[in-house]
Amino acid sequence: xxxxxxxxxxxxxxxxxxxxxxxxxxxxxxxxxxxxxxxxxxxxxxxxxxxxxxxxxxxxxxxxxxxxxxxxxxxxxxxxxxxxxxxxxxxxxxxxxxxxxxxxxxxxxxxxxxxxxxxxxxxxxxxxxxxxxxxxxxxxxxxxxxxxxxxxxxxxxxxxxxxxxxxxxxxxxxxxxxxxxxxxxxxxxxxxxxxxxxxxxxxxxx
Amino acid sequence: xxxxxxxxxxxxxxxxxxxxxxxxxxxxxxxxxxxxxxxxxxxxxxxxxxxxxxxxxxxxxxxxxxxxxxxxxxxxxxxxxxxxxxxxxxxxxxxxxxxxxxxxxxxxxxxxxxxxxxxxxxxxxxxxxxxxxxxxxxxxxxxxxxxxxxxxxxxxxxxxxxxxxxxxxxxxxxxxxxxxxxxxxxxxxxxxxxxxxxxxxxxxxx
Numbered sequence: 001x002x003x004x005x006x007x008x009x010x011x012x013x014x015x016x017x018x019x020x021x022x023x024x025x026x027x028x029x030x031x032x033x034x035x036x037x038x039x040x041x042x043x044x045x046x047x048x049x050x051x052x053x054x055x056x057x058x059x060x061x062x063x064x065x066x067x068x069x070x071x072x073x074x075x076x077x078x079x080x081x082x083x084x085x086x087x088x089x090x091x092x093x094x095x096x097x098x099x100x101x102x103x104x105x106x107x108x109x110x111x112x113x114x115x116x117x118x119x120x121x122x123x124x125x126x127x128x129x130x131x132x133x134x135x136x137x138x139x140x141x142x143x144x145x146x147x148x149x150x151x152x153x154x155x156x157x158x159x160x161x162x163x164x165x166x167x168x169x170x171x172x173x174x175x176x177x178x179x180x181x182x183x184x185x186x187x188x189x190x191x192x193x194x195x196x197x198x199x200x201x202x203x204x205x206x
Numbered sequence: 207x208x209x210x211x212x213x214x215x216x217x218x219x220x221x222x223x224x225x226x227x228x229x230x231x232x233x234x235x236x237x238x239x240x241x242x243x244x245x246x247x248x249x250x251x252x253x254x255x256x257x258x259x260x261x262x263x264x265x266x267x268x269x270x271x272x273x274x275x276x277x278x279x280x281x282x283x284x285x286x287x288x289x290x291x292x293x294x295x296x297x298x299x300x301x302x303x304x305x306x307x308x309x310x311x312x313x314x315x316x317x318x319x320x321x322x323x324x325x326x327x328x329x330x331x332x333x334x335x336x337x338x339x340x341x342x343x344x345x346x347x348x349x350x351x352x353x354x355x356x357x358x359x360x361x362x363x364x365x366x367x368x369x370x371x372x373x374x375x376x377x378x379x380x381x382x383x384x385x386x387x388x389x390x391x392x393x394x395x396x397x398x399x400x401x402x403x404x405x406x407x408x409x410x411x412x
Contacts, residue, residue, distance in 0.1 A: 005408075014404035018383055022360060040385050078407040085403075096302035102383075106400045146410045147403065154228060171406035173399060177224055177308075179246050187409050189402035193379060194312045196395035197353065198220035200377035201284040202211075203393050204352045 009050045010077075015040060016047070017073045020066050032063040083108050086140060086169075088160050089151035090115035090123075090130045093175055097151055099126050108147070112139055116156070133160075140167035147171045154178040161188075215256045216283075221246060222253070223279045226272050238269040289314050292346060292375075294366050295357035296321040296329075296336045299381055303357055305332050314353070318345055322362070339366075346373035353377045360384040367394075 019039050023031055033044035033051075040047075051069075054076055074080040085103070087094060087110050097103075098113055113125055116133040123130050131139070139145070148169045152160055157176035164172060165186050172188045174180055180188050225245050229237055239250035239257075246253075257275075260282055280286040293304060293316050303309075304319055319331055322339040329336050337345065345351070354375045358366055363382035370378060371392050378394045380386055386394050 010408050011405050013408075014401040015385075017404070018398070018401065019385065022384060041387075076408065077404050078410060079404050083403075083407065092305065092307060096306060099298065100302060101298060102400060103403075108400065108403050147406070170410050171403070173402055173406075178228060179221075179225065181247075187406040189405060191397065191399050191402065192224070193397050194308060194314065195220040195224065196379055196397065197289075197309075197314050197377070198223070198283050198285050198312075199217050199395060200353070200379075200393040201289065202216050202219075202282065204284060204376050 005053050005076075009053055012042070012050055013073055013077055015042075016050070017070060017077065017079075020070045020073070023066055024070065029066055030063045031066055031069075036064075079107050081107070083147055084111040084143065084145060085109060086112045086114065086136070086145050086148045086164075087151065088114045088133070088136065088148060088164075089153075089175075090117075090120050090125050091151070091153075094151035095125055097149060097175070098128055110149070111143070112145075114139075116152075136160075137163055137167045140164065140169060145169060147173070149173045149175065150180075151175040211259050211282075215259055218248070218256055219279055219283055221248075222256070223276060223283065223285075226276045226279070229272055230276065235272055236269045237272055237275075242270075285313050287313070289353055290317040290349065290351060291315060292318045292320065292342070292351050292354045292370075293357065294320045294339070294342065294354060294370075295359075295381075296323075296326050296331055297357070297359075300357035301331055303355060303381070304334055316355070317349070318351075320345075322358075342366075343369055343373045346370065346375060351375060353379070355379045355381065356386075357381040 016036065019036055033047040036047050037044035054072060085108050087097060090113050098110060103110060112131055113128040114131045114133050114136050115121060120130050121132045146169060148164050150157055150160055150172055154176050157174065157178050158180060161172060161180045161182060165182055170186050173191060174188055175191050177192050182188055222242065225242055239253040242253050243250035260278060291314050293300060296319050304316060309316060318337055319334040320337045320339050320342050321327060326336050327338045352375060354370050356363055356366055356378055360382050363384050364386060367378060367386045367388060371388055376392055379397060380394055381397050383398050388394055
């Protein structure tokens with residue numbers, strides 16, 4: 001498998017995987033680049049080109065075996081395994097994240113929830129006992145945690161991120177409404193639904 | 207103001223607006239394309255070019271007046287007003303969305319929450335009384351609702367979307383893990399945090 005797959009291709013693979021999982025649930029066993037393209041609004045040529053980076057999983061005319069292609073994509077994306085995740089922030093948003101079952105269903109298990117507020121530490125949040133932020137660095141190091149979700153107020157997000165990075169975290173899902181500074185070897189993805197809403201209002205009729 | 211601003215520019219404006227709001231909160235009154243660029247990891251040339259689509263809000267050497275630029279961006283994006291939003295789905299995810307205060311804080315007010323489950327209809331969810339999905343079309347039409355959030359299971363998301371579009375909704379924030387088909391005049395943005403996690407795991411060290 002080639003080591004250098006363009007980032008833009010990698011960013012599309014989870015979308016393909018999600019569509020394949022959906023097709024599986026619908027009872028389908030084989031698909032084509034055309035069918036995937038129609039479902040996703042992506043050209044079939046683009047899909048074939050993206051998948052060809054991994055040696056080509058399908059043949060013209062016979063289509064893709066969904067189960068096989070799913071396994072291949074999971075392996076490429078390293079999501080065939082279970083990941084343990086640290087969540088920082090047990091406010092409104094952090095609580096919603098901790099209770100959301102969609103992460104564990106797809107292989108991302110929140111194992112630890114941290115907060116800095118003394119009145120929250122030790123309290124239960126769903127299945128978790130909220131841990132003090134002073135334990136964050138030690139916990140991340142001891143458990144070789146690679147993935148963290150940041151759901152603290154904007155003004156604390158960079159400091160929390162710096163601690164995470166210094167402790168070995170390499171991937172951060174940031175819910176705080178602020179852009180984070182991280183070294184090149186650390187990846188950040190942003191979740192801010194209001195940004196997405198604001199990307200649409202421009203187009204609305206009066 | 208020109209009517210045709212490239213989509214890619216529009217998609218960056220909410221990020222600029224968020225950074226400017228942050229700078230305001232920090233007490234700053236003037237900024238520069240260089241400072242914004244450093245904060246956002248975007249080149250200052252790109253920022254100046256993006257903002258020049260609106261006639262140029264700043265001058266070389268003097269910087270941007272933050273309050274003025276914020277107002278301009280809000281006006282361009284049509285977020286200087288309050289938007290009323292319908293939320294469809296009052297399960298785990300819909301409940302978390304309904305309780306999240308970050309939407310109203312930034313001008314997006316969830317006004318109605320719908321669900322199809324008879325046992326949920328009529329129940330309270332935070333400040334909302336859950337409405338039957340059979341009322342969706344009428345409510346959207348009567349109130350000229352333009353924006354909806356979809357937080358139903360994947361298998362119902364397309365049907366709900368079809369109803370929304372037929373009733374006049376033009377912008378959908380979709381939390382269901384499925385790609386939606388909509389006419390060209392309707393905009394969809396997707397929130398699926400697991401996709402974002404899967405975009406990072408590829409890069410993690412073993």
